Amino acid sequence: MVSKSHESARVTSEDTPENHSPSRRKILLSLLWSAAAANAATLFGGGHKALAQQKVTKELSQYQDTPKDGQKCSECTFFEPPKGCKVVEGDISPEGWCQLWNKAA
């Protein structure tokens, strides 16, 4: 069964085959492994907060400080105002963009 919160992160109809480049898949796999590691740490009582808070680098996500094709961080489901992101580390501009962009509902 798929939970509602999981559905919000699903691939949207705006994702095209061109957007699913090998590097985007690599980043998504990296995030999935991070989530799995965090869950394992929780299950085994390790309490490794660093794992639970792991994000990908700007370089890996190919982050840029400017919008791309009308897409920008402030309209992404992962954006955390005023300058944060749930999945990419560091300061994030509302006008920025990266390969993990996913339109907010």
Ligand code: SF4
């Ligand atoms: S586009 Fe989305 S995932 Fe990428 S840095 Fe901006 S808010 Fe984060």
